Amino acid sequence: MMLLLLLTFLHTSEIFAMDNLNVAFRWKVVDFEFPNDTAREDAIAKGIFKPENNLPLGLEVYGDRMFISVPRWKSGVAASLNYIMLTDSKESPKLRPYPSWEYHDLTNLDESGMVSSDKIVSPFRIRADSCGRLWVMDTGIADILEGSKVLSKPKLLIFDLNTDTLIRSYQIPEDQVKKDVSFFANIAVEENGCEDTYAYLADLGHPGLVVYSFKKNKSWLVKHHYFHISPTAGEMTVAGITFQWADGIFGLALSKPDNSGYSTLYFHPMHSFHEFTVSTKLLRDEAMATDPKNFHEYKVLGSRGPKAQSGASFLHQKTNVLFYALVNLNAVACWRTTNPNYTMESQGRVFMSNETMVFPNDIKVDANDTLWVMSDKLPVFMYEKLNLNEYNFRILNSTVADAIRGTACDSKMxxxxxxxxxxxxxxxxxxxxxxxxxxxxxxxxxxxxxxxxxxxxxxxxxxx
Incomplete structure (x- = not known):
């Protein structure tokens, strides 16, 4: 009955929710802005660029640029971190490598088969802060679906968005990574001033949270039972494809700081129906964060209901609204953090579509209070074959006010x-x-x- 309730709840709400997300950009297949046509043809001839193997996954907005990650799932990804201009009038703009083509040249390897520490191998999600920095969590793994090639240890790259230069490259210490298992697919950034900034790096493969201090240039690994999957949530069906994954801690979203300067981290494994919280007061303190005695500082917020596995999430701090992707339902939902109850009834359906929202893979809200969502048909790309004659990748947007209008997240009801x-x-x-x-x-x-x-x-x- 609970599944019937959830599905009926989501579909019934279509009558009342506004579904105000609009398609801002869309692609049948992505292309890149090569220096010239000859360079593009040469890249195709050498297998450096295979158009059908490029799938956009993560996004971030800063100023008039939208940054888009294209992980190296398969060979032939020309550049794994790119940007487009928000002012571009084309519906399918070409991707421009960030910060330059040079950072994506992976041909020069050292004796151990690794690239230099400044090269960008394969990031999934990225985050820009108010200090004008772009935080890039690079998995270091290429050709993931074709046997995998480790070209770099997992590392955090931080760029100055005003000069488009690399500020820092930080390799995650080996004792915080499990070889051939760890996989860092998401990042959240908490600012306590530009110098005293913390990054939270989610390891979904060997469930754990790596906390990085920019000021100390140091990180520590945090473990907890709540980072692991729920055994009953491992199977999903998207676009008619049934598959089983085991992705641990995945969604990360930070509240605005409290009076003491600490935030609440909202988190969930992808393969779980529950949302959890913990204060960053605990996470920022290495001794406290790694002390098993603090197990109960982590809280179970509540359940989204059956079939409600969630991927990326983002908390809009001005409205206290948590947005999250319901990847198994091709939907985006929301919950207002000031609501004392986290239940199916207290959550709102923002958008749902089996056409334009097939596998929502990233969510962000920019400085202008615009909600952005990337959908990319990832399961079709992984297990079948994309139809390159139809639109496969979409970026949708809306103002936050319009997105939550008529939902349980609307404070003016x-x-x-x-x-x-x-x-x-x-x-x-x-x-x-x-x-x-x-x-x-x-x-x-x-x-x-x-x-x-x-x-x-x-x-x-x-x-x-």
Whole structure:
């Protein structure tokens, strides 16, 4: 019944939620802005660029640029970190390598088969801060679906976005990485001033959280049971493809600082239905963060419900709204962190589509309060073959205000008295049918009752 409730809740909300996300950019296949046509043809001839093997995955916005990662899932990825201009009028703009083509030249290897520490191998998600820095978590692994080639130890690259120069390259220490298992696919950045900044790096393969201090240029590994998958959440079906993954801690989102200057980290494994929290006061202190006695400092927030595995997430600190991708449902949902309850009823459906939102893979909100979502059909790319004659990759956007309008995350809701009246009628009918209908009527009645209240936060007459 819980699955029926979730699906009905999401689909019923379509009547009331605005679905205000619009497609800003879309690609059938991505291309790059090569120096000239000859350079592009040469790259194709040498196998450096295989258009069909390039899948955009992560995004970030800073100023008038959108940064897009293209991980090296397969051979032939020309550049794994790129940008486009937000002012570009083309629906399928070519990607420009960031910061330059030179950083993506992986042909010069040392004696151990590794590239130099300044090269960009294969980042998944990236984060820009208010200090004008781009934080890039590089997995260091190329051709992931074709046997994998380790070209670099996992490292954190930090760029100055004002000069497009590399500020720092920090290799994750070997004792914080499990060889052939660790996989760093997400990053969150907490600023306590530009110097005293912390990065939180999620290792989904060997579930753990690496905390990096920019000021100390040092990191430490944090472990917890809540970073691991839920055994019942490992299977998903997307675009008709059923598959099993085991991705541990994945979604990372930071609240605005409290009066003491610490944030709450909201996190979840991809293969789990639950959301968890922990204070960065604990994480920033290496001794406290690694002390098993602090196990109970981590909290279970609640459940999103069945089939609600979640990938990337982002917390808009101005509205206290947490956005998250429901990868198994081709949807984006939200929850207001000021709500004391994290339940299916308290969450809002922002957008859902089996056409334009197939596998939402990254979510960000920029400095102008615009919500951005990347969808990329990743399971189709991995297990079947993309149709290059149709649009496969999309970036959708909306203002935060429009995205949450009419959802449970909207703080300016007024109840429609007709809805309250209808719910009252449903309750009355449930009571009367339950008396005469036996257990089946009881189950039906409960479903009606729960659905009525599940939809309650979504049903409003207008904005105040």
């Amino acid at each position: 007024v109840m429609n008295p007709n809805i309250v009246k209808n719910i009252t009628k449903n309750i009355t009918r449930i009571i009367s049918t339950t008396v005469t209908g036996g257990s089946s009527a009881v189950n039906a009645g409960i479903t009606w009752l729960v659905l009525s209240f599940a939809a309650l936060p979504l049903l409003s007459t207008r904005q105040i």
